[in-house]
Amino acid sequence: MPDSHIPHSTAELDPKQAAQQLLALIEQLASEANQGTSALPEIQLDSQLDSDLGFDSLIRAELIQRTEVCFAVPLSDQALATIETPRDLLNEVFSALQAPSAVKANIGEIHLEKAEKAPEQVETLQELLDWHVQHHPDRPHLYVYQNADDVEIISYQVLHERARKIAQGLLAAGIEPGHTVAIMLPTCNEYFFCFYGILYARAIPVPIYPPARPSQLEDHLMRHAKILQNADARMLITVNEAKPLSQLLRMQATSIEHIVTPDEIAPDQDYVHVGQAKADDIAFLQYTSGSTGTPKGVTLTHRNLLTNVRAMGKAVGATPDDVFISWLPVYHDMGLIGAWFGSLYHAIPLVIMSPLLFLAKPQRWLWAIHHHKGTLSAAPNFAYELCVNKIDERDLQGLDLSSLRRAWNGAEPISADTMARFTERFARYGFRPEAMAPVYGLAESTVGLTFPMQPRAPRVEYIDRDTFFRSGQAIAVTSNKPEKPQHQPGSTPHTSPTPHPDHTFADSLPLIGLGHPLPGHQIRIVDSQGRELPERQEGELEFKGLSSTQGYYRSPEKTQELYHQDWLRTGDRGLTIDGELFLTGRCKDIIIKAGRNIYPHELEAAVSQLPGVRKGCVAAFAHTNTRNGTEQLIVLAETNLRTEEDKTALRNRIQAAAQEVLGIPVDDIALCPPHTVPKTSSGKIRRSSCRHLYDTGTLNAPQRAVWWQTLRVAVAGMQPTLNQFVRQAKSYLFAGYMWLILGLLAPPVWLLVALLPSHLAWRVTRWGARTLLWLTATPFTVQGKSHLPPKGTPGILVVNHASYLDGIMVIAATDRELQFVAKSELLGNTFARIFLEKLGTHFVERFDTEKSLSDSQKLAEASMRPSPLTIFPEGTLYRMAGLHDFHLGAFQIAVDKQLPVIPVTLRGTRSMLRDQSLFPRRSAIDVIIGQPIYPNGEDWHAVLTLRNRARAEILAQCGEPDLAHETTR
Known part of the structure; x- marks a missing residue:
């Protein structure tokens, strides 16, 4: 894999000159990162990259890349995790100059024999792995990058054996079914063994993210103490460096009985079976936040997990022939469930590397796709942005991404600009626009919730x-x-x-x-x-x-x-x-930073205590960098300090406070004069107004009179509330008005229909439907009226069913009598029964098979009458947008009687009045009457063909997703 175009250098390098070069490079990067908004502290060899300079992981990755170019030397894969100061980085440079060239492993395309994904009868993760072991034990499951060049293969059998050894060790240590066990490990072989070992012990895994650097281990563990307390964890499986802190951690999380490494929990005894897990047992806890307040552990059962991976697999058409490439952290739901469990269920080989390997050199992700012929992958938006901006064209020579059929983009705000630029840049390397797939999910829905169901360019x-x-x-x-x-001529993407x-x-x-x-x-x-x-x-x-x-x-x-x-x-x-x-x-002011949810109030409280900051006049909020689509953490603080020297010292103290509270630096610190931070009348910080001031660059605008500022803030605060009140008032007025119109129209229409002859009853009904549309000012269009059968000619109308209003709209759109088909339950409603019977409605039984067959015969006879038979083939209402399966009855009749089927599509009725709702809303209504479709044959195949053609026509016109059970994705 071509990690870098930089050759090893053996030339002599003067240490003093090298130090000056490196410090100049760091100063330039720090100036760019701060966008010139704040004075920089003096940068020395022992300056802390985090607390002194505010370098987060992305800036550190950029620093390593620039250092490699500057000194013409590739640095070690661990540099991103180990360097704390410029001196550390300088030592890495000299070590790399003296290191021998690495020998790369044979990393190539994955060729596996045909296999089957697990059946739907599998109910737990334990059963899932057991099934694979029974059917193809030696099939490779995981390809784990140990470093940039070394890949180890783990088969289902190896995972099973190592996990059971871990399970036996847990049982010997007193872990019982239902206990929680925390895992704080990087991406490595042992992580997978330990996770499944906890499952086989019938305990509950609690993944938590490991420290980015060893020097942060103590602070990192203290921040995780709240998670361990909430989870009531009995054991922490972690790296060896954490063991000396075990006593300190136990003081914070008293439930912890053991802090061990994976090597310490694998005894020689055989595994003892502890009973079969159930589908509704908790499979693991996914914590959504551990930095502030009380952390929330999302309980996910085996049923949740397997349901979600099956649904995602159906959406993407996953098969064992796929190859999934991932660098996503396995302590996060997108990497753990989406990548690992999804691959495990569908017997897909998973190629996985540490996030640090990706951050250090983003091209490694793309080259892994190339070498292993990856077909599936996923990443947050910032990863695509890194690939666009941080990979040199020389590192891509020979790259082929044509095997990739789906690259999901999710887990953080998605940038349309990032997707467009990634697609444009990597199109020359075989990346197809339809491979980019923005998705949405959250831990509370296991991981996935909405997916594009068909390949397409991003919408x-x-x-x-x-x-x-x-x-x-x-x-x-x-x-x-x-x-x-x-792009402008001469530029590169x-x-x-x-x-x-x-x-x-x-x-x-x-x-x-x-x-x-x-x-x-x-x-x-x-x-x-x-x-x-x-x-x-x-x-x-x-x-x-x-x-x-x-x-x-x-x-x-x-x-x-x-x-x-x-x-x-x-x-x-x-x-x-x-x-x-x-x-x-987002509804709340949660800030997403480095894949974590950050709640601003704790950081605001800590900064408020610092000397030089006006207490209670601090705001922390998120700012979207429109250049790269990433979300940044901003702190706005009022101060009376005047000199730039004092302000620089204050910024350093704020960075240190952020590091202590959150474990990560903030992206920008804006110091402002008193009375800049907007507040409500009760003294609460108005973070949205702070964000607006920051985004518009008006923080340092001339101060107006206090009464004027107060008025402006009050008006700004009232406007959203007023807009919301107006929207609510309009919706309530329309709903009330529509029910009033229905209340005035329904009694006379019902009475006239009940008393008048059938042909006059139809005229009254049609007048009532059209009057309802006119009085409610509902935009109403009808297309294709000429496609209706000539008057006096039989035919069958099939209509999608989206709302209680569908029948009214069909009546308003046509100028002839129709034979509706309704469910027999309506016969129990006297008001509905009298009205519908007078209009010639046929009632069918949905649950009694024998009665249903009898009803079908009657409908077949009625279909030959001059009034078209009108059927909603979905059978019932659904509140969720989408076209469901069509029952075959209408199409069987059409084939038996050789009658044309006319597909009628309704659009907008669901938005106007959904199922399970009695609150109508204003919406435009479209009725599209398609061309007649005639049966081609008299056999069962003709019935299916007729159904499929009619349904395809309605699906193309309705603008809603295809929710048929038999549809293949």
Whole structure:
């Protein structure tokens, strides 16, 4: 694998000159990282890269790359994790100059015999591995990079044997079924052995992330003490360096009885079976935060996990012929569940390397795809950005990414600009636009929630910015939609990034399509009152499905907050278009940094205590860097300090406080004069207003009078509330008005229908339907009326079923009498029965097979009447957007009687009034009447063909996802 184009150098290097070169390089990088907004401290050989200079892992990776270029030497793979100071980095340079050339392992394409994925009868992770051991024990499962050049292969049999040894060691140490065991290990062979060993002991694994550097180990463990306390962990399996701190850790987490390394828990005794795990047992705990407050451990059962990986596998069409390439950390759900468990279930070989190997040289990820012919991979947005900006073209010579059919982008905010530039740059290396797949998920839904169900280029919708921020409504902008980004002559894609759409078109906002809910899962967007919103209206995202957690471990209060009736809150805001999810932001001020959720209040409290900071006048918030799509952590603090020297010292103290509280540096520290930080009347920090001041560069604007500032802040605070109130008022007024109109129209229409002859009853019904549309000012269009059968001619209309309003819309769209087919349960409602019977409706039994067959015969006879038979072949309503399976009855009749089938598509009725809702909302309605489809034959194949053609026509027109069970992805 061509890690770097840099050759080893044996030339003599003067230490003093090398130190000066390195310090100059670091000073330049620090200046770039701070964007010239703050004075830099004096940089010396013993300056701390973290606390003194604020270098996070990405900046350190950039530093290593520049050092390699500067000194023409490749540094060791561990440099990113071990260097603490410029002196450490200088020592790495001299060590590399004296090191012999590395001998690379034979890393090549993976060729495996045909295999089968695990059957759906498998109910637990233990059963899953056992099944693979029984059917293909020697099949390679894991290809684990030990370093950049050495790959070790772990078969199912080896994983099984080593895991059972670990399990026996746990049992011997007193670990019992139901106990929790924490794993704090890097990506290595032992991690996989220990995780499954805990499972075989019927205990519960608790993955926590390891320290980035050994020098941070003590602080790191103290930050994890809250997780260990909440989990009531009995044992911590970790690296050898953590053992000396065991007594200190036990003082913080009293439940810990053992702190051991993997080598210390593998005795010679045989494994003792401790009983069969159940599908609803907790498989492991995924902690969403451990940095502040009370951490939340998402409880995930075996059923949750296997349901989710099956659904994701169906969405992508996963097979054992795939090869998954991953550098994602295995303590995080995307790497643990999406990469490892997904590969394990589908018998896919998983090639995995440490995140540090990727961060040090991002090209390693791409070359692993090349060498192993990877077909699947996944990464957060920042990884694609790194590949665009941080890989030299010389490191890509000969690269081939054509084997990659799906590269998921998720786990953090996604940048349309990043996706476009990655696709453009790597197209010459075989990367296809449809391989890039933005997705959405969260630990509370195991990992995956919405996926693009078919290969496609990423979907980006451009909406009117002002309208959206004012009303929350997503109005499409077509005239200003950005063209494909173009590079200036003479530039290269990775050095001259194209302008972000937000900058080029100020009146448009790009929203990224994240796909439709996985099979067996649902989403909805609700307003502040918990009522479901129509499409293109922003609100809070909620979900439910078989992958949904039962709550947070040992935290009933947090679990109660998670639920809204039988739906789960995500804390994210978004909207749907054609049933597809588009995220717009987060409900709370959680900051995502380095893959972790950071809550600002603890950092604000710590900074407020520092000398020179006005107490209670500190705000911590997230800022999206539009250049690279990453989220940055910003601290805004009021101070009376005047000199630049004093301010620099204060910035250093703030960085040190952030390092102590969070374990990571902040990206920027903005010091401002008193009364800059906006607050509510009750004294609470208005973080969104702080972010606005920072984003617009108005922090240092001339100070206005206090009364004027107060008025402006008050007005700014009132505007969103006022907009929300207006939206709520409009929705309530429309709902009330529509029910009023229905209440006024229904009695006379019902009475006239009951009393008048059938042909007049139909005229009254059609008048009532059209009057309802007219009085509610509902936009209503009908296409293809000429496709209806001539009056007096039989035929069969098949209509998608999305709302209680569907029958009304079909009646309003046509000018003839119809024979509707309805479920027999409506016969129990006298009001509905009299009305429907007068219109000639046929009632069918859905649950009694014998009665259902009799009803089908009657419908076949009725189909020859001059009024078209009108059927909703989905059979019932569903609240979630999507076209479900079609029952075959209508198409069997059409074939038997050789009648044409006319597909009728309804769009907009679901948004207007969904199933399980009595709250109508304004929505445009479209009725598309397709061309007649005639049977071609009289056999069973003709029935299926007719069904498939009609359904395909409706699916193409309805704009909703395909939710048929038999559909292959």
